[in-house]
Amino acid sequence: MGPLIIDSTTPPLVAALPQERSRIDTHSAKIAAITEAPSDAEQTTKDALIEPLQRINDVMRPRGLEFDISEHSSRIITRVIDRETGDVIRQIPAEELLQMAERLEELQGKLISLQA
Structure with a gap:
């Protein structure tokens, strides 16, 4: 792949900034919705998974x-357990990753x- 050629016909990056700002605002709103407390629907779904x-x-x-x-x-956490001793051999995702998340x-x- 050769060098990138920039000439007068190349559209400026600044023209894309309003669109990108809109995308960033949309993603920020989605992240805010995710980080809020669980809704009744999410709690119902979690309860529905228990049985x-x-x-x-x-x-x-x-x-x-x-x-x-x-x-x-x-x-959902998956554990591989030693059947003889009951020790956890592997947990997916690992406890450290859950804490990091x-x-x-x-x-x-x-x-x-x-x-904000």
């Missing part, structure tokens, strides 16, 4: 798999409130 997860766990625990819902982020969500809330 099916219990049935799946009844079938999969003897095979060394367990599923759970994260309390803070409503993410929680901290990032907190920071997003702070950034949005500072910009």
Whole structure:
């Protein structure tokens, strides 16, 4: 790939800025909606998942798999468990990643409130 040639027919980047600003505002609104407290619909969905997860766990625990819902982020957590000792061999996503995601969500809330 050769060098980028810029001449008088190349549209300036400044012309795209209003469109980009609109996209940024739209994304900021979506992020704000996500970081707000869970709505009744989200809570209902989480409650609706509890019973099916219990049935799946009844079938999969003897095979060394367990599923759970994260309390803070409503993410599904999968654990591979040693059937003999009951120790967790692997958790997906890892506990560290769940904590990191929680901290990032907190920071997003702070950034949005500072910009507003």
